[in-house]
Amino acid sequence: MKNTRNKVHSVLQILVVFFGAIVFAISSQVFAQDAAALRIKQLEEHLQSMQTGMQAMQSELEKLKSQSTQVTQKIERIEHKESSVETNQEGSKRNMVFFRGGFAHSSQHRNGLVFQSDVVPAGVQDQPDKNAWYFGAGFDWNLTRNAWGLAPKTSVLAELMIEYKEFSSHVKGNALANMPTQLVGGAQNPHSVTVSQLSIYAAPKIKFMEGSRLRPWIIPAGFGMHIISPPGESASFFIPGVVFGGGLEYRVWKDFYAGIDARYHITGGKKDGIDVDGVTAGGYLGIGF
Structure with missing residues (x-):
């Protein structure tokens, strides 16, 4: 009877260890998946931030290009006016x-x-x-x-x-x-x-x-x-x-x-x-x- 009890106890210990291993494995996998998901989310957020920054830079470049065009046009108008003034100026x-x-x-x-x-x-x-x-x-x-x-x-x-x-x-x-x-x-x-x-x-x-x-x-x-x-x-x-x-x-x-x-x-x-x-x-x- 005693032997039977010991065997049952041993089997229970084995089952506990087995189920513990299974739970640990499942927990590790779930944790790994959560970490991967978190990393992916962080990467997505980083990419989103980079995309937003690039869009902002593109917008600034468009503004600079527009301003440069306006400055060039102003310079051309000024040069044209100066040329007209020089042409019409007395003694020119x-x-x-x-x-x-x-x-x-x-x-x-x-x-x-x-x-x-x-x-x-x-x-x-x-x-x-x-x-x-x-x-x-x-x-x-x-x-x-x-x-x-x-x-x-x-x-x-x-x-x-x-x-x-x-x-x-x-x-x-x-x-x-x-x-x-x-x-x-x-x-x-x-x-x-x-x-x-x-x-x-x-x-x-x-x-x-x-x-x-x-x-x-x-x-x-x-x-x-x-x-x-x-x-x-x-x-x-x-x-x-x-x-x-x-x-x-x-x-x-x-x-x-x-x-x-x-x-x-x-x-x-x-x-x-x-x-x-x-x-x-x-x-x-x-x-x-």
């Missing part, structure tokens, strides 16, 4: 047409075919005065407003100009300007000869103080071609040379200017006995365009 025109006039002086007396002739030294042999009056016109074409980035507020322009000088219109000529010519025994009856000179210039012009009403300028060196009348004794009409100059210009009203200038013309000596070196000094009126 870059180019100019001008008209000059004044006094000219030659370094030597003129010598030519019909007066003061070395080939035909007969007749009155008169000479014109060294002084003359001149008038001319030209235009400045603006190349840059800051000397290609080398000097701020310094404009470089290309000047093209034509100029007429008249030394005298009553110079008495020699035998070749006599009617009839004294070479065939005619009486002394000399014609009056007009002594004049036409000059064409092409030169760089540098203007300082861009934006100011008063602007000084210089011509460091330019090319000049002088056409003389009467011609030289060997029928020479054209004399090339170099011109240097400087002046001061003032914007009077809108795009209308007034200025003074002085220029020195040099040709490197006489050509067929004629020397046209000299200076001019006077004023000019300009219109911007």
